[in-house]
Amino acid sequence: MLAYQLAVFGNPIEHSLSPEIHTKFAEQFNLQIVYEKILVIENDLPKAVNEFQQRGGNGANITVPFKEDALNLSSELSERAQKAKAVNTLIMFNQNQWLGDNTDGIGLVNDMLSQHIVLENKKILIIGAGGASRGVIFPLLLENPSSITVTNRTANKAESLAKEFGVDFITFDEVHNKSYDIIINATSSSLKKETLAIDSRVFNSCQFVYDMMYGKEETPFLTWAKNNGVAKISNGLGMLVYQAAESFFQWTQLKPDVKLVIQHLR
Numbered sequence: 019m020l021a022y023q024l025a026v027f028g029n030p031i032e033h034s035l036s037p038e039i040h041t042k043f044a045e046q047f048n049l050q051i052v053y054e055k056i057l058v059i060e061n062d063l064p065k066a067v068n069e070f071q072q073r074g075g076n077g078a079n080i081t082v083p084f085k086e087d088a089l090n091l092s093s094e095l096s097e098r099a100q101k102a103k104a105v106n107t108l109i110m111f112n113q114n115q116w117l118g119d120n121t122d123g124i125g126l127v128n129d130m131l132s133q134h135i136v137l138e139n140k141k142i143l144i145i146g147a148g149g150a151s152r153g154v155i156f157p158l159l160l161e162n163p164s165s166i167t168v169t170n171r172t173a174n175k176a177e178s179l180a181k182e183f184g185v186d187f188i189t190f191d192e193v194h195n196k197s198y199d200i201i202i203n204a205t206s207s208s209l210k211k212e213t214l215a216i217d218s219r220v221f222n223s224c225q226f227v228y229d230m231m232y233g234k235e236e237t238p239f240l241t242w243a244k245n246n247g248v249a250k251i252s253n254g255l256g257m258l259v260y261q262a263a264e265s266f267f268q269w270t271q272l273k274p275d276v277k278l279v280i281q282h283l284r
């Protein structure tokens with residue numbers, strides 16, 4: 019039997035880069051792994067994970083739209099999964115139980131740190147109040163920024179998310195009246211090639227902008243930021259690879275060279 023029989027569960031799943039990323043990590047250690055993509059329909063996550071486990075599966079990633087469902091599959095949860103109220107990594111313990119973890123936020127933090135972005139004492143704005151935003155607030159807080167402010171098109175969602183994490187809240191209409199060192203786009207707007215109804219003055223004192231989305235082309239959000247004088251921009255490809263590296267570490271206790279794999283994907 020292989021030591022690591024892994025899979026990512028989601029819908030859609032066809033375009034997931036996770037098998038390629040984890041195979042590259044494993045190659046760095048001459049480790050033999052199997053990493054599958056498993057398409058899950060509607061409410062079938064428990065069934066799909068159970069079948070996988072029955073045939074030897076012992077580690078998994080969970081992606082959209084099942085990260086909340088995966089909470090219920092977990093016998094135990096890491097602190098960061100509890101805070102995120104979402105699980106993207108299942109780690110086997112006691113032979114047949116799952117520890118649910120969430121590596122998305124640490125993936126974002128580690129990608130920024132690797133790009134020499136200082137988070138300590140910085141004013142951070144997070145745009146969006148969905149799952150992507152929820153997953154990163156706690157790991158960002160651990161880096162001791164001077165403030166985190168959450169804004170969202172639907173204001174009351176940002177307000178309740180901010181309250182939950184004890185961070186600041188501001189509306190789209192008001193957001194440009196404060197200054198930020200770092201702005202993170204955690205909305206799905208770039209995916210849909212939409213722009214945000216925010217005043218461009220939001221970028222006035224901003225040195226670094228991060229879009230959690232990625233693609234072959236620059237996202238509309240990053241282009242907009244650049245056109246408004248932001249010196250340094252990044253898409254979310256690094257976050258994807260760093261979150262994978264943290265999952266890989268949780269399964270294997272091995273720390274892969276992430277930069278090599280980011281270069282490979284680029």
Ligand code: ATR
Pocket residue numbers: 145146147148149150151170171172173175204205206207212213214215
């Ligand atoms: P995810 O789990 O990926 O965060 P989600 O829960 O559907 O996905 O949330 C998507 C986020 O993108 C929301 O914050 C959404 O704003 P609303 O709550 O107002 O819907 C935001 N979003 C998507 N398209 C947007 C757009 N064109 N302009 C502003 N915000 C947008």
